[in-house]
Amino acid sequence: MKLASSLLLASSLTLSAPALAQDHSGHDMQAMPGMDMPAPSPTPAPAPEPKPAPPPMGKMDHAGHDMAGMDHSSHGDQAAPAPFADGSGTARLPGSEGEMRGLHLMAGDWMLMAHGSASFQYTDHKGPRGDDMVYVTSMAMLMAERDTGWGKVQFKSMFSLEPAMSARGYPNLFATGETAGGLPLVDRQHPHDLFMELATRIDVNAGSGSLFLYGGPVGEPALGPSAFMHRGSAAYNPEPPITHHWFDSTHITYGVITAGYSARTWQIETSAFRGAEPDERRWNIEAPKLDSWSVRATLNPSPTWALQASYGQIKQPEATHPGEDENRFTASAHYGNGSLNAMLAFSAKKRVSGDTLTAWLGEANWNVDQHNTLFGRVENVANDELFPDHTNPLHDVKFRVTKFQAGYARRIPLGPVKLALGGSVSAYAKPAALDAAYGRNPWGYTLFAKLILGN
Numbered sequence: 001m002k003l004a005s006s007l008l009l010a011s012s013l014t015l016s017a018p019a020l021a022q023d024h025s026g027h028d029m030q031a032m033p034g035m036d037m038p039a040p041s042p043t044p045a046p047a048p049e050p051k052p053a054p055p056p057m058g059k060m061d062h063a064g065h066d067m068a069g070m071d072h073s074s075h076g077d078q079a080a081p082a083p084f085a086d087g088s089g090t091a092r093l094p095g096s097e098g099e100m101r102g103l104h105l106m107a108g109d110w111m112l113m114a115h116g117s118a119s120f121q122y123t124d125h126k127g128p129r130g131d132d133m134v135y136v137t138s139m140a141m142l143m144a145e146r147d148t149g150w151g152k153v154q155f156k157s158m159f160s161l162e163p164a165m166s167a168r169g170y171p172n173l174f175a176t177g178e179t180a181g182g183l184p185l186v187d188r189q190h191p192h193d194l195f196m197e198l199a200t201r202i203d204v205n206a207g208s209g210s211l212f213l214y215g216g217p218v219g220e221p222a223l224g225p226s227a228f229m230h231r232g233s234a235a236y237n238p239e240p241p242i243t244h245h246w247f248d249s250t251h252i253t254y255g256v257i258t259a260g261y262s263a264r265t266w267q268i269e270t271s272a273f274r275g276a277e278p279d280e281r282r283w284n285i286e287a288p289k290l291d292s293w294s295v296r297a298t299l300n301p302s303p304t305w306a307l308q309a310s311y312g313q314i315k316q317p318e319a320t321h322p323g324e325d326e327n328r329f330t331a332s333a334h335y336g337n338g339s340l341n342a343m344l345a346f347s348a349k350k351r352v353s354g355d356t357l358t359a360w361l362g363e364a365n366w367n368v369d370q371h372n373t374l375f376g377r378v379e380n381v382a383n384d385e386l387f388p389d390h391t392n393p394l395h396d397v398k399f400r401v402t403k404f405q406a407g408y409a410r411r412i413p414l415g416p417v418k419l420a421l422g423g424s425v426s427a428y429a430k431p432a433a434l435d436a437a438y439g440r441n442p443w444g445y446t447l448f449a450k451l452i453l454g455n
């Protein structure tokens, strides 16, 4: 707790020094474009040495994702959008989506970046298995990055105060994954751990790209699309995907090492990591292990697209299914043009030994103008964990469920932070066999007020 509060303090100190920090958040800047200059500004900034041009080019664009158009003007000769942007872990997103948005400041040769958000939410999911709850989701990210003559060094950290909420997390109908009180969580989203990432990435220039090594006690292996809280297509969506454990549940993994090659328009990488999902003690760092592996290939054919395919063999991910491994394949296409971000993704996870469960996810976030955002998501998933009780005749039975969700957010700039007020409504399609448990027409909504440092 001490640590958490000093981290918070650290980030709020950064926050309260707007004179030092440059705000690279999106929309506020559209109102006053002259006010903001991303670090590599046209007026020859105090750039110490000429930068090694090749690989980091894509990484220097820290503009907010809904203002790709704006940042061209302030980039002068760097008119072309970056070929890709960094997602969570080592994942890539479309270059036009922009980089992890946040406050930046230079400390000698190091660029420091802070980014984060806290969302105050009320969710009411109806039906016999629904619940309602007031809660706060949060995430803070601190990063230090330095270009060296031979490449680049990054220290990445990410934190959440969600461990402060009940171990049972918050309502999310048809979501499954992880545990509370030794029991599987069903129709709930689990809280995230205090330590979401503590990792180092080292890039060594090689050819026209770079060889890189990424790893640490907490990190994200090269498996799946960028995690939901780090993709533009889910930027304002307050509800985690019910397919989280098909696509991006490995985003908090205790023990990760990834090696890869990063070129302008493509990347290949492979990871060794711990298969076990985080346990329900959320404040600590769990024992790292390297008992699982994955490979991922990503293409960025143009700044508006990112395409990835990945495969991993995960050793005993679920505490409640000891001895059961999982082979997971995912593929996703990400589109971003500066105002519209979208993703279409597919996953197949094969229980070893057991069934293969597939999932589809389509989601989009459209910043219609400076203040208004529309977003939505459709998920279709075959889930056999809705009835964890072994005595229930529906135990281990596979049900294919579809969730439809649509929402709106009003974005309000407040100095260095931004407030987003909004809500979303969800409806579900499911087999009649689930009527007794879920009611005929379960539905739900979430209202939120989200404070964002950066974008």
Ligand SMILES: [Cu+2]
Pocket (backbone or CB within 6 Å): 192, 244, 248, 249, 251, 252
């Ligand atoms: Cu998660």
